[in-house]
Amino acid sequence: MTAASVADLESVVRQDGAPDVALANFSGRLASDPDFRPRLAELLDVLDGIPLIMLSDSDETVTALEAIRQGAQGYISTTVGLTMALEAIRLVAAGGIFVPAPILHRMIIEQSRVPDPALHAAFSVPAPEVNGKPHLTQLTPRQIAVLECLQEGKPNKVIAHELGMRESTVKVHVRNILRRLGATNRTEAVCRVMREDN
Template sequence: MTAASLADLESVVRRNESPDVALANFSGRLASDPEFRPRLAELLDVLDGIPLIMLSDSDETATALEAIRQGAHGYISTTIGLTMALEAIRLVAAGGIFVPASILHRLILGQDTVTDPVLHAALSVPTPVVNGKPHLTQLTPRQLAVLECLQEGKPNKVIAHELGMRESTVKVHVRNILRRLGATNRTEAACRVMREEN
């Protein structure tokens, strides 16, 4: 199945036979690109738990590690062969995480060190927790930001404007938040979080 846009992807994910793994081509986009993180976050939110493998023309260590830190389950660069790429897809489908050996090798040899701020951030994986409540750890940082807006009673259009995303993306976030919190509507989700905080 293919999807040319986030809207196309949403319809694929909503079908009963949603994919076991998703592959997204990021071409040569690097972690230093200001659009890298927001685009990856949107993609992961729409996939909602379907493992993502990023395809890239780059084998830059910081980019691969940032993709994994953000929630991707694999990073396949054009430097690896087709046989290895197929095995990487199988590994991710089975629940594993794949990063090319060349990247891991550079880290082990110290050719890329954690003194680099991008690498340091990529290696420290924060757990999204609000007020120390464990049931919120399932939510992504973007979902937590949307949830905070929901608690303030803001409509989707306002949330989209304040968080710099499309209204359709906010709707996806809200749907995922409701499901993960076991709530039937926005008000119930906000109330559940407020009860936990008290």
């Protein structure tokens, strides 16, 4: 199945027989690109648990590590051969994480030196902790931002405008928030979170 846009991806994910793995082509976009993190976060939120493999023309260590740190489960650069790419997809489908060996090798070498701040940030993965609220550790950063807007009673259209996303993406976030919090509607989700404040 293919999806040319996030909206297409939303409909693919909702279908019966949703894919076991999703591949997203990021071309030569690097972690330093301001659109990198928001675009990746949006894809991961829409996929909601379907493993994502990033396809990239770059084999930059920091970009690969940032992709994995953000939640991608694979990073395949165009330097990887077809046989290895197919094995990488199988590995991710089975629950593993794939990063090409040359990138891992550079990572090990760079880690032994004094790391630059970007590489250091890519290595540090904080433990899940959201204001001591156990429910919130199940949510992605974008879902938490949407939930905060729900707590203020904002409609989807306003949330979409404030967070720089499409209204359809907000609806996906709300649906996923409700499911992860075990709530049947927006009000119940907000009440569950507010109870944890007490």
